[in-house]
Amino acid sequence: MKNMLPVLLLLLCCLNLFAEGEAPQLALPAPPRPGELPACPVQITNAGVLQLGRIYDRSRQEIRVQFRHAGEGAILFRVARSTCPCITVLEAPLNLNLFPGDTFSLRLQLDATTLAPGPFTRHVIIDFSNCESLRFAVHGDCVQPLRVSPGLEMELGSFEGVDVMWKRHFELTTTALAGTTLSFVEPAASERFEFELKPLPHGRQQLEIRPRLPLPLGEFHERVNVGVNGLENYSDLQLMLHGHVRGRALVVKNPLLEFTQAELATGAVQQRELAIIRVAAEGAQGRGRRRLMPAKRRSGEHLVVVDEQRVGTKVIFTKLAEELSVQPATDITVEMLAEEHQLLLRLSFSPAFWQQKPLPTALQLRRGNELLGELELLVK
CATH class of the missing domain: 2.60.40.10 (Immunoglobulins)
Incomplete structure (x- = not known):
């Protein structure tokens, strides 16, 4: 009984304290284990701004988010970052020490250009040096105007x-x-x-x-x-x-014009015919053609070659005949006939042409300033 007396006295003291209205002390949360950071004490005070509602694609919207240190002890603001390139942090504290009750804000910009139509959620993370990071979400619905x-x-x-x-x-x-x-x-x-x-x-x-x-x-x-x-x-x-x-490849089909001395001795007008044909440019078709676009983008093709084929080569050769010239043209008469697959040229050389000194050895076919080909003159 003598050993129980101190225990009874202590119990009576505790009962007396409770009777006087003093509440017992509540147990404190367990401190973080070694290597773990304490929970973040920062709270968002205007969470409504994170609900953007309906926004237009390709639009830009600024958001200012307010925060408050609602815990105990000082913490150090390090950096704010977004998990999506569509959100840019325009304004944030720099190495800011925050004490209980302190406030700060972030200014963010959402660029909806990269967002797909429909509801979206994007996250922003704030890192602190001596507590856990704070992660919050921006919500909205991207619509196309x-x-x-x-x-x-x-x-x-x-x-x-x-x-x-x-x-x-x-x-x-x-x-x-x-x-x-x-x-x-x-x-x-x-x-x-x-x-x-x-x-x-x-x-x-x-x-x-x-x-x-x-x-x-x-x-x-x-x-x-x-x-x-x-x-x-x-x-x-x-x-x-x-x-x-790819441009247009025009080829002179028979560019060598041959004459004999006997023909020229007659003094008659000499005529020769040649043709200009249209051929596929290199790499325009066949195995060598380079695939320009991925298959998914070729589904909406509006190929121009269809228009060019619809016009037809005869129309193209008719237009070419209006622009084509032979140089030098002295004492030469040129007749042009546009056919379905070629432009036929009939050249008439007068006797005076052969009396030139020196005699031209080649003629040029030109469309404006563009050289289409050369014709070689050969007298045997």
Whole structure:
């Protein structure tokens, strides 16, 4: 009993304290184990700004998020980063010591250009030096205020691009929210193309594309920017044209013109015929043709070669006959006949031509300043 007396006295003291209204001490949370960081004490005080609702694709939206240190002890702000390139941290503290009750903010910018239509969630992470990182999400629904047909990219294929005029079209249909009126800015002409916006029924617009013939040779991937008015912080509509201009290969079929001394001695007009034919340019078809675009982009092809084939070679040769000349042309008469598969040339040499000193050994076939070929004159 003597040994129990101290225990009873201690118990009576505790009961007396509780009777006077003092609450017992609550157990403190267990400290973090070695190697672990304590939980982040920072809270977002305006979480509503992270719910963006409906936003337009290709738009940019700024978000300012407010934070408060709601725990105990000082922490050091290190860096804020996003898990998606669509969110940029425009403004953030730099090596900021935060004490209980301190506040700070982040200024973020969301670029919806890379977002697919539909609901989205993107995350931002804040790293601290002496506590766990804070991770929060930005939510919204990306909507398209306009629809482009046949799509944002058009494959024109491999074509000559010399003198056959053609047109291609993009159709722009407004699908913006009620009360929003959109208008478009016509693109300026480029080295290769001219553009024209034309109104269509029901508020639609048509962007017409025409080539500036003849086109520069080679592969092209041309970006066409269409300005959009009526939406705040909305970037230009960007369309793409892909293709390869191979030019036109014209070949003189029989470039050697032979004459005999006996023929020239008669003093009669001498006639010779030759033909210019159109051949496929190197790499235009067959095994050597280079595939310009991935298969997924070729599904919407609007191949220009179809227009060139529809025109027909006779029309092309007729136009060539209007532009073709033989040089030097002294004492030579040239007749041209455009046929379906060739341009036939009949050259008549007068007796005076053969009296030139020195006698020309070659003639040039030219279309403007372009040399198409040379004709060799041979007298046996």
